[in-house]
Amino acid sequence: MKFDVVIIGAGAAGLAAARDLSGAGKRVCIVEARERIGGRINTRRVDGVAMPIELGAEFIHGEAQVTFAAVNAAPLIALQLPDTHFWSHHGKWSKRDDFWTRIARVRAKIPNRKRDVSFAEFLRSRRDIGPQLRELACNFVEGYHAAHADRISAAALRGSDEETEAPAQFRIVNGYDRVVQWLLAGVAPDRSELRLNTIVKRVEWRAGDVVVETARDTIRARAAVVTIPIGVWKAPHDSDGAIVFDPPLREKERAVEKLELGHVVKIVFRFREPFWEPKVNFLHTNDRYVPTWWTYAPVRAPILISWSGGHAADALLAESEEARVSRAIDSMAAAFDTKRRKIESLLVATYTHDWQADPFSRCAYSYAGVGGAQAHRVLGKPVAGTLFFAGEATSGDETGTVAGAIESGRRAAREHLRV
Numbered sequence: 105m106k107f108d109v110v111i112i113g114a115g116a117a118g119l120a121a122a123r124d125l126s127g128a129g130k131r132v133c134i135v136e137a138r139e140r141i142g143g144r145i146n147t148r149r150v151d152g153v154a155m156p157i158e159l160g161a162e163f164i165h166g167e168a169q170v171t172f173a174a175v176n177a178a179p180l181i182a183l184q185l186p187d188t189h190f191w192s193h194h195g196k197w198s199k200r201d202d203f204w205t206r207i208a209r210v211r212a213k214i215p216n217r218k219r220d221v222s223f224a225e226f227l228r229s230r231r232d233i234g235p236q237l238r239e240l241a242c243n244f245v246e247g248y249h250a251a252h253a254d255r256i257s258a259a260a261l262r263g264s265d266e267e268t269e270a271p272a273q274f275r276i277v278n279g280y281d282r283v284v285q286w287l288l289a290g291v292a293p294d295r296s297e298l299r300l301n302t303i304v305k306r307v308e309w310r311a312g313d314v315v316v317e318t319a320r321d322t323i324r325a326r327a328a329v330v331t332i333p334i335g336v337w338k339a340p341h342d343s344d345g346a347i348v349f350d351p352p353l354r355e356k357e358r359a360v361e362k363l364e365l366g367h368v369v370k371i372v373f374r375f376r377e378p379f380w381e382p383k384v385n386f387l388h389t390n391d392r393y394v395p396t397w398w399t400y401a402p403v404r405a406p407i408l409i410s411w412s413g414g415h416a417a418d419a420l421l422a423e424s425e426e427a428r429v430s431r432a433i434d435s436m437a438a439a440f441d442t443k444r445r446k447i448e449s450l451l452v453a454t455y456t457h458d459w460q461a462d463p464f465s466r467c468a469y470s471y472a473g474v475g476g477a478q479a480h481r482v483l484g485k486p487v488a489g490t491l492f493f494a495g496e497a498t499s500g501d502e503t504g505t506v507a508g509a510i511e512s513g514r515r516a517a518r519e520h521l522r523v
Contacts, residue, residue, distance in 0.1 A: 107133045107297075109520060110316050110323050112304050112347070113331035115143020116506050117494040119287035120170075120513030121329045126292035128521055133323055134291075135302040135316065137345060137464045141288055144333070144465055145506065146457055147281035150374075155405060156279035157372050159457040161506050162409075164274040168507030170514065171283065178286045181277040186401055187270045188385040191240075195441030200388075203240075204270040210241040214262040220475045223251075226258040239390055246414030247396045250366030250504065251471040253414065260472035275400070283506065308350045311488045327490050327523075329516045331509075334363050334497040335466025337483075345463035353491070359483040362476030363497060365460075366504065367417040368468035371432050372455040375406040379442055379450060387439055393420055394435035406452075410436065413468075421460060429454050469504035470497040484512060489523040492516040 109125055111118045114136035122132050146160040164171050164182060175182050189203040200206075210233060214226055221229075223245050227238050242253045249256060276282065288298070299318075306317040307328065316323040332347060337360045339346040349356075382404055387397040396411040410432045412420050420428045433451075437444045459465045472479055484498030494512040502508030 107131050107323065107325040109133075109327045109329060110135065110314060110325040111329045111331065112307075112316070113143060113495065114138075114141040114284075114288075114298065114300070115331060115495070116145060116284055116287065116509040117331040117496070117513035117516075118143075118329065119284055119291065120510045121331070121492075121494055121517045122296060122513075123287050123290040124514055124517035125329075125520065126295045127290070128517075130295065130520075132291070132296045133325065134296065134298045135304055135318060135323065136298070136300050137303045139301050141298075141300070142281055142284045143331075143509075144459065144469070145280045145284055147279040148455060149279070150453075150455075153374065153405075153407075155277060155400060155403060155407075156281070157374075157407070157455050158280055159370065159372070159455060160459070161280050162275065164276065165502075165505050165507065166271040166273075168502070168505070170510040171507045174283045174286045174510075175276065178278075178282055180282050180286075182274040183277055183402060185273040185275060186385050187273070188383065188401075190384065190387045192387055192389045192439045192441075195438060197387075200240075206237060207241060207244050210237065211261055214258050216259075216262065220257050220259045220477065222254050222474050223256050223258045223261055224254040227253075240388070243388060243390065243395045246416065247411060248413070249471050250368045250413040250417070250468045251364065252367075252418075255364050255473050257472040257474050257477050259477040277403075280506070287510075303345065304347050306348045306350065307491075309488075309490055311490050314490060327492065327520055329492045329494055329513070329520070331493075331495040331513065331516075333465045333467060333495060334360065334470035335365055335460075336464065337363075337497070338365065339463075339466055343463070345466070353487065355485075356483055356487075356493075359476075359479040362473050362479040363470050363483070364473045364476075365467035366469045366471050367414060367421065367460055369410075369412040369417045369420040369428060369458075370456060371410045371429060373408045373410065373432075373436070374452045374454070375408065375450040376452055377450060378404070378406050378408075379446065380408070380440055389435070389439045391435045391439065392416060393431045394439070397436070397439060406450075408436070421458075425456070425458070428456075471503065484515070486516075486519050492520050 108130040494516040499508030
């Protein structure tokens with residue numbers, strides 16, 4: 105047998121697992137459906153723009169040790185974002201210095217009960233949460249978690265009164281793709297093989313033996329690390345990018361049923377010059393299509409990012425790509441109290457990637473549905489010392505983050521090495 109482990113997916117989780125497994129002497133084969141590594145990290149470099157444009161993952165959330173290990177070793181430059189939040193209502197702005205405190209206090213009110221409910225139902229049950237805070241909390245959950253407030257588990261969002269400090273946010277100046285390149289550079293070349301443009305169709309397995317059928321050939325190994333996104337887990341068996349497991353993984357299927365697809369529309373707008381004040385970082389609105397905006401602060405750059413999650417994303421996804429940009433410009437004009445014609449006169453280009461239509465992701469990232477607070481951990485449990493699972497959808501603590509993906513890959517590698 106040529107390989108000890110076949111790793112499905114060359115995103116952050118798969119490369120982290122490959123790095124640790126090959127470093128421990130295992131022979132690994134990494135198969136990736138796309139023509140590039142990185143998964144939902146998708147960094148684009150554009151002539152005339154000094155900083156890379158991130159069409160997927162963009163931030164380091166908090167002091168994520170596994171991500172900063174790569175940043176420090178590469179070495180890369182990570183800038184901390186100013187924690188300035190503004191609320192725009194009919195073009196009138198107010199600063200929200202207590203943004204995170206208010207969100208944390210709402211989360212702390214979620215009761216620790218056996219019966220789970222959606223976050224929207226929880227909000228409806230609380231008379232002590234006023235309309236403005238209710239709207240702010242709902243917009244935060246739908247944006248930050250890419251979730252639908254009427255589907256996401258309230259229990260999964262539960263917090264405590266102590267969690268009131270703003271989590272530090274960082275942006276990698278060199279580009280997030282440098283992190284996955286660093287992970288790949290650490291994979292032992294004499295004990296590894298990377299196969300791009302290799303679409304996995306079927307995984308046949310029994311204890312100590314895995315056969316992976318791809319559109320090209322068959323790969324055999326003693327074990328597998330599966331790092332596919334939740335959208336691929338949920339894909340119909342006859343659809344592009346779907347993977348069939350034989351025998352079926354019933355426990356995983358039940359866990360997948362309790363996890364939901366996070367929807368996001370992210371559009372990066374490039375202008376000849378900024379039309380907003382340098383103090384702007386995050387701007388929140390109650391707009392139906394684009395409730396959240398941010399800049400490249402603390403760097404001054406003529407770049408503005410629109411972010412729509414949950415139901416706002418669904419509203420945009422119902423439109424054509426051209427119409428999405430037009431809707432976003434209307435939302436921008438209202439949020440920044442600026443004439444549309446001025447915005448269009450300054451606009452140079454827009455950049456986006458539809459993760460929902462991408463057959464190898466089918467969503468932005470995962471979130472726990474009602475009753476699914478433990479589903480991420482169940483999805484991550486090994487099977488028969490042969491199948492191991494990683495990716496942000498298997499991370500209960502850092503769902504939807506690159507740090508969660510990297511740590512899950514390292515965890516899967518440790519689990520295999522203990523067998």
